[in-house]
Amino acid sequence: MLVLGDSMNQEEIADVVDCVGVIGLDTIEYNISRFVQILRHLGVRVSLSETVDGMNALGLVDLLDKKQVKGVLKSCLVKNRKDAGLFDHAFNLFFVTPEVKASRRKKMMEEEAERNRQLDSAEQELKEVVEGNNLFEQMSLSDRHLETYSALPDKAKERIKDILEQMTANPINNPGELINRVLQSSLNYWRHYMMQNNVGQVELGPEIEASFTGDPELDEVIQEVAAQFYHNPGDQILHKDLAALNDSDIPKMISLINHLSAQLSRSISRRYTYSHRALTVDIRKTVRRNVKYGGIPIELCYRSKRRQRPRFLLICDVSGSMAPYARFVLQFIYGLNNSLGGIESFIFSENIERITDFFYQNRVFSRSMTEIINQSNQWGKSTDFYTSLKTFKDLYSKKLTPDTILFIVSDGRTVDSEAAAKLLRELKLKSSNIVWLNPLPEKDWSGKPQIRQFSSIVRMYQCNTIWHLEKIFNHHVLNKIK
Amino acid sequence: MDFNLDELKDLMEKEGYISEEELAVTVFLALALKKPLLVEGAPGVGKTEIAKVLGRVFNTEVIRLQCYEGLDENKALYEWNYQKQLLKIQILKDHCSQSEIEKDLFAEEYLLERPLLQAIRSDHRVVLLIDEVDKVDEPFEAFLFELLSDFQISVPELGTLAAKHIPIVILTSNGDRELSDGLRRRCVYLYIDYPSIEKEVKILQMKVPEAGENLNRQIAAVVNYIRTNYDLRKHPSIAESIDWARALVALNASSIDSSNFSKTVNLLLKNRDDTLQITDLAAIEKILDNADTE
Numbered sequence: 001m002l003v004l005g006d007s008m009n010q011e012e013i014a015d016v017v018d019c020v021g022v023i024g025l026d027t028i029e030y031n032i033s034r035f036v037q038i039l040r041h042l043g044v045r046v047s048l049s050e051t052v053d054g055m056n057a058l059g060l061v062d063l064l065d066k067k068q069v070k071g072v073l074k075s076c077l078v079k080n081r082k083d084a085g086l087f088d089h090a091f092n093l094f095f096v097t098p099e100v101k102a103s104r105r106k107k108m109m110e111e112e113a114e115r116n117r118q119l120d121s122a123e124q125e126l127k128e129v130v131e132g133n134n135l136f137e138q139m140s141l142s143d144r145h146l147e148t149y150s151a152l153p154d155k156a157k158e159r160i161k162d163i164l165e166q167m168t169a170n171p172i173n174n175p176g177e178l179i180n181r182v183l184q185s186s187l188n189y190w191r192h193y194m195m196q197n198n199v200g201q202v203e204l205g206p207e208i209e210a211s212f213t214g215d216p217e218l219d220e221v222i223q224e225v226a227a228q229f230y231h232n233p234g235d236q237i238l239h240k241d242l243a244a245l246n247d248s249d250i251p252k253m254i255s256l257i258n259h260l261s262a263q264l265s266r267s268i269s270r271r272y273t274y275s276h277r278a279l280t281v282d283i284r285k286t287v288r289r290n291v292k293y294g295g296i297p298i299e300l301c302y303r304s305k306r307r308q309r310p311r312f313l314l315i316c317d318v319s320g321s322m323a324p325y326a327r328f329v330l331q332f333i334y335g336l337n338n339s340l341g342g343i344e345s346f347i348f349s350e351n352i353e354r355i356t357d358f359f360y361q362n363r364v365f366s367r368s369m370t371e372i373i374n375q376s377n378q379w380g381k382s383t384d385f386y387t388s389l390k391t392f393k394d395l396y397s398k399k400l401t402p403d404t405i406l407f408i409v410s411d412g413r414t415v416d417s418e419a420a421a422k423l424l425r426e427l428k429l430k431s432s433n434i435v436w437l438n439p440l441p442e443k444d445w446s447g448k449p450q451i452r453q454f455s456s457i458v459r460m461y462q463c464n465t466i467w468h469l470e471k472i473f474n475h476h477v478l479n480k481i482k
Numbered sequence: 483m484d485f486n487l488d489e490l491k492d493l494m495e496k497e498g499y500i501s502e503e504e505l506a507v508t509v510f511l512a513l514a515l516k517k518p519l520l521v522e523g524a525p526g527v528g529k530t531e532i533a534k535v536l537g538r539v540f541n542t543e544v545i546r547l548q549c550y551e552g553l554d555e556n557k558a559l560y561e562w563n564y565q566k567q568l569l570k571i572q573i574l575k576d577h578c579s580q581s582e583i584e585k586d587l588f589a590e591e592y593l594l595e596r597p598l599l600q601a602i603r604s605d606h607r608v609v610l611l612i613d614e615v616d617k618v619d620e621p622f623e624a625f626l627f628e629l630l631s632d633f634q635i636s637v638p639e640l641g642t643l644a645a646k647h648i649p650i651v652i653l654t655s656n657g658d659r660e661l662s663d664g665l666r667r668r669c670v671y672l673y674i675d676y677p678s679i680e681k682e683v684k685i686l687q688m689k690v691p692e693a694g695e696n697l698n699r700q701i702a703a704v705v706n707y708i709r710t711n712y713d714l715r716k717h718p719s720i721a722e723s724i725d726w727a728r729a730l731v732a733l734n735a736s737s738i739d740s741s742n743f744s745k746t747v748n749l750l751l752k753n754r755d756d757t758l759q760i761t762d763l764a765a766i767e768k769i770l771d772n773a774d775t776e
Contacts, residue, residue, distance in 0.1 A: 047667050053515060060514045061487060061507065068487070071507030079666035081522065081673045255713040263658070298564050474660065 028063075029055060035094050036077065038221050041211050042090060044083045050076055066095070089225040101217075108220055119143055122150040125157070129164045130179065139180045141187075148191040160186060181447070188444045238467040243324035243439065256466050257328060261335025264473050310405050310432070312336065312343045315392065317410035318376070319349035319383040325439045325464065327369065329409050330355075332469060334365050344399050347372070348388035349381040354396065385414035389423040400430045405477065408458070409437045417450040424457050435477060437463035486510075490539070499528070499535040500684045505672060509536070512670040518630045518651035520615075520666060523674035526719020529654040533611035536650055544609045545649075547597040549617045555625060560637060561594045588639040599643070602635055607647040615665075616655040623665055630668045677720060679706045685720060690727040700738050701727050703773040705750070711772075714756040725749045740766045 036051050054076035061068040070091050078087045096104075123146055130139075149157070160183070167179050212219045237252055245253055285301035293299075314333050318326045326347065337343040337359045345355050353376055358368040373379050400406065406427065414420060428434050436454060438445070442462040445451045454460065461472050485493065490513070491506040501509070509532065512519035521529040537544035547558055567587050574582075595603065601610035615623070629635060633645040653669060655661060677685065679702045686698035693701070701723055709717045718726075729746045730738065743766050751757045760766065 045663060050667060053517070053670075057511045057515055060511065067503050068507055071504045072511060074504070075508035075511055075670045075672060079520070079663075079669070079671040084673060251713060293564060293568060296568070298568075 028058065032058075032073070034215075034218060035073070035090070037213060038090050038094060038218050038225075039077060039083075039087065041213055041218070041222050042086050042225055044078065044086055046077050050079075069095075086225060089228050090221060093221045093224055104220060104224075105216075108223075115147070118150040119146045122146040125149075125161070126164070126183075129161050130168050139183065141184070144191070145184060145187045148187045148194070151194060152190055156190065185447055188447065238470075239465050241439075241464045242328045242466070243464065245324075253328065253466065254331060257332050257469075258335050260466065260470050260473075261332050261338075264336060264478070311401060311403055312407065313399060313404050313431075314343065314345045314407045314409070315352070315388075316345070316347050317349065317383060317385075317408075318347045318379050319413075320380050321411055321413065322349075322383075322409070322439070323380050325409065328466075329437070329469075330369065330372075331365060334359050334368065344396075346392065346396070347376060347378055348383075348385070348392075349378040350384050350387065351378065352388040352391045352396075353378055383410070383414040384416065385410065385412075386416040386420040386423065389420055389427070393423060393427070397427075397430065400427060402430070402432055404431045406431045406434045407437060408434065409439075409463075411438055411440050412436075412448065412451040412454050414450065417453055421453045421457060424454065428457060434458040435472070436460040437469075437472065439464035493539045494535055497535045497538045498688055499531060500681060500688065502681065505674065508670055508672040513650060515670065516648050518653055518669045519672060520653045520655065520661075520669035521672045521674060522655045522657055524676065524717065524719060525656055526721040527674045527676060528720055529674060530611065530613055533609050533613075533650075533652040533654075536652070537609045540607065540609070540650070542606060542608050543604075544611055545597050545601045545604075546611045546613060549612060549614045551617055551619065553618050553622055555622075557596060558598050558622070559596050559635060560599045561596065562588070562639075563592045563594050567592050590640070593637075593640075598629060599635060601649040601651075602629070602633065602643060602645045604649070605646060608649050610649040610651045612651065612653045614656060614658075615653045616658045616661060620662070623662055627664055627668065630665070676706075676709055676717065679703055682706065682720065682723060686723060686727050689724045690731065693727045693731050694736070697730060697735070697737060698727060700773065701730070704738060704743075704769060707769055707773040708750070708760070712756075712759060714751065714759070715753045716751075716756065718750045722750050722752075738770060740770065743770065 032055055033051065036046050036054075039046050054073050057072045057076050058069065061072050063069060070088075073091065074084065074087055078084050093104075123141075126139075126141070126146075126149065149160070152160070163186075164179060164183065167182070212222060237249055237256070240249065242253070280302060282301045286297055286299070287295070289299050289301055290297050312333075314329075316322075316326050316329055316333075330345070330347075333343055333345055337345075343356070343359070345359060346352050347355055355372050355376075358372050424434070434457075436458045438451065438460050440448075440451070440462070441464070445455065445460075451460070459476070461468065461476065463469055463472055487506060487510045490510050491501060494501050494506070494509070509519060511517075513536075519532070521532060523529055533544055533546075570587060570592075574586075593599075597610070601608050612626070615626075630651065633648050634642050636642050653665075679699075682702035682705065683695070683699050686693065686701060687695060690698065705718050705723045705726075708714070726746060726749045729749050730742060733742055733746070735742045740763055744761065744763075747757060747760060747766075751760065760769065
């Protein structure tokens with residue numbers, strides 16, 4: 001037996017390390033903790049005590065029965081329905097035979113090699129266009145940009161190459177920075193467009209929101225779960241861009257939105273009772289309650305401020321680029337309004353229009369929506385956020401009170417953004433909070449000065465899927481109210 | 483606990499609860515680890531029934547705390563019996579000193595036990611059902627933490643009261659409000675979805691055997707078709723399928739046709755918008771045709 005101590009030589013230490021390594025890797029505890037690590041990286045909240053519960057529980061069932069092991073780990077590690085789907089995928093991929101693991105590794109390595117080949121070829125093509133000016137080294141193209149380029153239709157590739165050639169040929173322009181910016185913006189646009197419309201020579205995977213561990217064995221599972229999760233039709237619709245919905249998706253999406261708005265309404269409209277921890281005695285209530293004790297004040301009632309329902313005000317961009325999103329956002333607000341009532345709603349593009357009256361309780365949404373589109377002068381036009389905010393300030397600013405949460409739904413593309421930002425700052429002072437829902441992917445915001453300007457004033461969140469909408473309301477809006 | 487997983491499954495089935503492997507494993511774990519079981523799912527899928535069945539399996543009483551907005555410690559845990567205390571004061575005021583009266587007034591005989599305290603102080607292991615926990619306010623949910631993790635309750639006048647026997651705790655939720663991570667962490671979790679056709683046939687056979695297997699199979703297929711193909715405000719639950727089966731038996735129906743369907747649809751759908759989707763003859767025939775092929 002080896003004993004740890006000063007007298008151990010290098011060989012003995014190596015033996016100990018080997019011994020511990022083998023024992024550690026072979027234990028159930030080690031594998032469970034690695035599995036838990038995968039779940040955490042996929043966004044499932046698993047605490048240490050839940051992991052310990054899972055390990056203890058495994059001792060109570062037949063370890064050779066995979067169904068039982070899965071059931072045990074699921075009930076101890078996963079505590080809500082949404083995470084159950086992720087757990088199932090992860091479990092099925094992680095607890096497999098070494099042969100399956102090896103073949104998966106082989107497949108992933110082949111895919112990785114193919115991806116690298118595509119990236120190299122895209123890099124080579126772009127290098128050839130700007131060759132001779134050492135411009136490529138100045139350009140900071142990420143793998144994501146190169147991947148987008150390789151997926152482009154041939155015509156689009158040729159067009160980008162033509163533009164680059166023209167720009168590199170012009171010596172006055174100091175082309176390095178300019179070319180970089182033009183190319184990146186163009187590739188960002190194409191990526192967004194191809195993902196929305198499912199076009200392109202190579203399938204662009206959705207953005208995986210999971211983070212990786214750095215351990216290839218775990219990352220393989222994480223990557224595959226994330227991909228499978230988004231390919232599951234039930235989950236996919238939650239993560240699908242609202243502007244890219246097919247006709248067949250719309251009833252399902254409307255149903256989801258109705259469900260979400262009903263759930264949120266219930267949590268907002270909850271009543272609050274008088275607290276026993278408050279400081280001031282409510283004499284009237286105390287006397288009334290203690291009549292049964294002959295007026296002796298045994299049960300004290302306290303005053304406490306009743307929490308007010310928050311007031312919501314919506315300003316929704318319905319310009320050409322925003323109209324597909326506006327329909328669903330308005331559906332969501334209509335659902336909230338049916339339960340809560342009193343949500344002031346406005347739409348804007350070149351100017352602003354009040355549409356609250358279309359959302360009277362119990363009116364059929366589709367009829368309200370048709371009337372709004374038919375009667376509105378704003379639907380599908382270009383955006384002038386400044387003029388719209390100015391009109392709002394002049395005509396409707398009384399509707400903003402210190403307890404109002406103002407929602408702005410817009411991609412931030414507007415003329416005169418500086419003046420609009422100034423007005424936005426004024427409105428912020430008059431409201432409780434301004435929440436900006438932006439359908440553009442957050443990764444693309446940095447290249448857009450207008451968005452940078454607005455996001456420095458208000459809290460801006462990426463919101464182009466129903467999953468985003470739910471997350472924003474649950475984690476950022478309702479929590480702040482409470 | 484004296485039995486294993488398969489025995490528990492059999493016992494639950496004997497008491498009228500058909501459970502799949504995952505459900506049985508989760509209930510078994512909650513019992514074996516002595517942890518609360520949090521059950522979520524749509525109304526009518528059999529969440530509360532788990533507690534009742536466990537009460538029968540263990541031959542013990544089920545103490546139920548029905549949750550609602552504004553529920554507080556007085557109604558859930560304990561209250562002092564003020565009337566009795568007042569009487570005591572009146573009786574003793576001429577005979578004893580104030581300190582002696584005070585000493586007696588907060589004895590256990592003046593304590594009115596509410597469901598949580600009853601479950602903790604019971605002389606035998608009971609089932610504690612905390613029903614619709616999503617209806618309570620957040621402070622009360624936080625108050626439940628002490629009970630659910632340590633199975634003890636602090637009464638300021640008496641000190642900490644630990645459970646004599648750790649109760650079998652079942653919490654149910656319809657998902658009206660997101661429960662806190664703290665509460666979820668302390669529980670073993672189970673989500674009950676609507677049953678498959680086969681499972682629903684088994685349930686119907688157990689609850690309404692007089693309907694016969696053919697009718698029960700047809701009922702399960704129709705209900706399953708409605709759940710999966712109609713966007714309803716409230717989907718028909720298992721409890722509603724059972725009611726429907728009983729109604730059809732009462733009408734002496736041996737199979738479902740468009741006539742008895744339209745007469746009894748109100749037992750299945752409980753919302754006007756939902757019934758409007760299914761009341762016309764074409765819709766009913768479509769449902770019956772498609773359900774037959776399933």
